[in-house]
């Protein structure tokens with residue numbers, strides 16, 4: 001039987017052991033949704049202590065669909081650098097990192113935007129009713145279309161937000177480990 005300390009192959013990558021970190025939102029980003037030094041330190045600390053695979057917390061792909069104004073984001077190019085820093089800090093310890101791409105949907109905070117979800121379910125929250133809309137590229141404006149899902153240039157490792165594999169447009173999805 002495999003031990004927790006045994007490596008495991010995940011797609012094209014190998015995790016050095018089977019210790020993983022589930023996504024857990026911290027709501028410590030600023031209004032701009034960017035990675036702060038606190039984020040980098042938090043994840044690097046987990047990597048340092050032998051976590052081999054980290055799923056970075058719910059990372060919103062649309063400014064108007066955040067769970068809170070302080071949710072981590074990845075909806076514009078200016079946010080890539082912070083995610084790269086976080087990922088590189090974890091890679092120092094040979095830890096795999098994936099972002100959890102996230103869209104608030106009916107959980108969206110009213111300070112961020114209207115409640116818009118993919119289902120016919122109507123939810124009343126924060127004094128607002130959800131709008132019944134198909135969650136499509138059109139619904140979420142430029143957000144899905146402008147996702148930075150590409151490699152960051154020749155010779156660079158794929159980092160968070162820079163995967164070569166497109167993410168699917170569900171309300172919570174992850175891309176392959178980088």
Ligand SMILES: Cc1cc2nc3c(=O)[nH]c(=O)nc-3n(C[C@H](O)[C@H](O)[C@H](O)COP(=O)(O)O)c2cc1C
Nearest residue numbers: 021022023024025026055056057058059100102172
């Ligand atoms: C404070 C907190 C934040 C969480 N944030 C996220 C999140 O960002 N994304 C997510 O999918 N789950 C989130 N979860 C759920 C956890 O990842 C995990 O699935 C849950 O705690 C159950 O753990 P278990 O599946 O190991 O029993 C969060 C849980 C807690 C307690």
